[in-house]
Amino acid sequence: MQASVNLEDLAERIRLHLDENHITDPVMIGIHSGGVWVAQRLHELLQLTSPLGTLDISFYRDDFTRKGINPEVKPSHLPCEITGAHILLVDDVLHTGRTIRAAMNEIFDYGRPASIALITLAERNGRELPIEPTIIGYSRTMSAHSAPLPGPTSSAIQVNGDGRLKHFLTVEGLKKPLLENILNVAESFTSVTAQPVKKVPLLRGKTIFNLFFEPSTRTRTTFELAAKRLSADVMNMNISASATTKGESLLDTLRNLEAMYSDMFIVRHADSGAAQFIANHVAPHVSVINAGDGRHAHPTQAMLDVFTIRRHKPDFSALTVAIVGDIMHSRVARSQIHALNTLDVGELRIIAPKTLLPADVEALGVNVYHSLNEGLKDVDVIIMLRLQKERMTGALLPSQHEFYNLYGLTQDRVNLAKPDAIVMHPGPANRGVEIASDVADGPQSVILEQVTNGLAVRMAVISMCLGQQPGGVA
Template identity: 70%
Template sequence: MKSPNIQIRDDGRLRHFLSIEGLNYGLLNEILDTAESFAGVAEQSVKKVPLLRGKTIVNLFFEASTRTRTTFELAAKRLSADVLNINVDVSSAAKGETLLDTLRNLEAMQVDMFVVRHKDSGTAHFIARHVLPHVSVINAGDGRHAHPTQAMLDMYTIRREKGSDFGRLTVAIVGDIAHSRVARSQIHALNLLTTGEVRIIAPRTLVPSHVESLGVRVFHELREGLRDADVVIMLRLQRERMQGGLLPSEHEYYQLYGLTEEKLSMAKPDVTVMHPGPINRGVEMDSQVADGPRSVILQQVTYGIAVRMAVMSMAMQKKVAQDADA
């Protein structure tokens, strides 16, 4: 018997957001549409909506991050939620308290949502299986497994730049596929949104085995993989997750796989260049491309706030409605 999808409520609504896997085309588009409705909030004189007023959201980060944690915090505050940032390095967890004990103590403070980032794959799912029924969990990145909100802000960026018809697009993901939770989530999202062709371009040592089963076309030569691409997503080299000599040197990697204007000329003239950040300039791409007219890297950061607002509001939708009826 198939186990229930803990991300989805009985009514088909989002309860947790743990991975793209297990979701469907309709939910992904609902996230994108909801993000669109929040996109203008930043331009208001008061950058807030009262949707989650009185709710408490905890950013529970066991792994360092500035960009992701900051955008989650801004997203929660723009929804009028109260936000608690837990510095795990100096918390009770660092003193030996178990993860479940940490959760129970935070739940006793009437928390409504955990945003979790952890170096171990599966941690967000573990937490989601053990929280109280009214608590939602958002995965802000777990090991090599998934980074679903990053994937959704990338999908939102593509839709903003190229329109909603993903079926006519060729999207190339370049770099460290094997160690990237972002790439895994991007691939699932692009295929759910019926993208015309999804390519990955990487050295053989940075391509996971049987990756073709995810519905991608594999290239090991950058120029050939970029040919006629509509969107190019560059990935950061995941040095902290590599073991062994998978690359001769960063210099050689740049020579073969670093994005330059000359290599980018193989793609379509109106190609969109993306990167989840932070960029290693002179390794993944040169500054001329990163700062050039076809780059939307800074726009991705801006869009990330709206997408995270969308995911938080959708996961808490039922609870908000129940409180309104009370």
């Protein structure tokens, strides 16, 4: 378990919980000792306004007569009014449940809260009391009340019992044959755009809703066009004018859309895990595609990128691929890494300043470079990433100008790669920040080809999730 990564995802899940329950000013309380450091980090990530509280439950445990008093008892500190407050109770590990019961008993001695949500970094077998976490980072035994963090566990709900795609939430955890099948189906759709009538009747009568809670141009447009070319009826929800702005919860919105006999939700959301949360709650006949969630995943972007690579360089095992830029905040990078490694790429390099690298990135099966010139030597594919300024907190870079000097892709740097190397960017590209204009528009650039290929790949994913692909039923 990588706690540094889990805490960021855990904070995103907490934020989603708060939004869903219309909680604007929660009070976070950490349980000594392990729960306090977790709470401190979560409190910082969530930028909560109410001061952090701490509890030492030694005097409230029901087994203290057997175990004795902890010789290092610390005073509890609850700096906020408890009565009527929405409490986020944080501990590092949930095991028997006795610590949590003791903590709640102590909290109620201070007042009667409006609600208590239990957040734990991990849980273990051995529960002795009927206590379950509201949000959990890692579980040795998952329960129906504790949805997993986005990651390998989410792959289980993506695939039906017969191995066919039901939802497409992340490429992480999916098998190589399934990814290859997506690429092969996408290949069959490339001819549709060359036809006089650019439509096929595969999804006639199906209704698809685009639910974009974040701004998007390319992704939303290509999903809409892909669905229409499959003859589906497409509705683009104007989230800024929807009932969610009037206080309606996300689940209530979904239930209302399901009542309109919808078949698929394509979701983009600022919170990691949002697409999986929706997939866990939709009706059995509804499929969900993740069009980007927080810093977690952007699976269709990764698939259109590897599709583009395969059309130029079919043998992944012979390739050296370099991903350059803001790795830490990029959901695209994470999905690209998982897709390329699943497809057995020869070597995968990550090139970025230390401040833009996630913790333990080497564990993802990559070679890390901090020098762009060294990292680009003899590579076959260069993938540039956008600086995710909207997701950055703190001063991670001296300036954009300095970043361009050190990590911007110029033609001289392209020349360090193999002569037939291709240059990619998921867009939108910041010219003069990540990439020079003459490179973006140059002969080795396949950036616009990526956009074109996005149509075929998204047609493939949509049709496969809804049980149809070229040639008949999937």
